[in-house]
Amino acid sequence: MKNNYFTLILILTCAFGFSQNSITVILKNDKIIKGSGVLKRKFVKIKKVQKVKSQKIDIERISKIIYKKKGKSTTFYFFKDNEDDLISYLQLVIDGNMNLYSKSFINSTGYGAFESTHYYLKRDNESNVVMLGGGTVWDNFKKESAEYLKDCPTLVKNISESKKGFAKKDVKKIVRFYNSKCR
16 A cells, blocks of 8 residues: 555656646757646647746757756657657757666556666768667667667777676767767
8 A cells, every 4th residue: 555655656657747847849840949848758848938828849849948946957869769659748958979878767566666777879861769778677688779879889898808898888989989089
């Protein structure tokens, strides 16, 4: 019973985490809409002025969203995943020749809740993102990263050297290495 209450509180906290905060929506046609709003799975609901009816903007039309809360600004981009063609909003972590994006999840189990983060890569010339490592404990990080990063043999070698090289936990270092030494 306690787990059910905890899960409900956690879901409500996440649901209201984006509720009615200052957002700037940049559409693919470069139009900018500012206001307060809510980020949903398939659309953004935004209200420009308090007494004006809010409008829904389909995420297919959105290039990015700048979300501001308590003076902190976070930028989210919308991409289709190569795997399942679902559109996701992802937070930009590192900007460069290869961008690193992340999406955090709160997973609830019978033993409690924990946060996990999935990382996605995208080169400048690519339109879709690629999840790095699959996000599970049993993924094949070395094999997948070697395939995706094959244009940088030095980095692939560094990842494949398990004792000295980069591991999955070093994803930010991997992207920084790629941006500074590859291409």
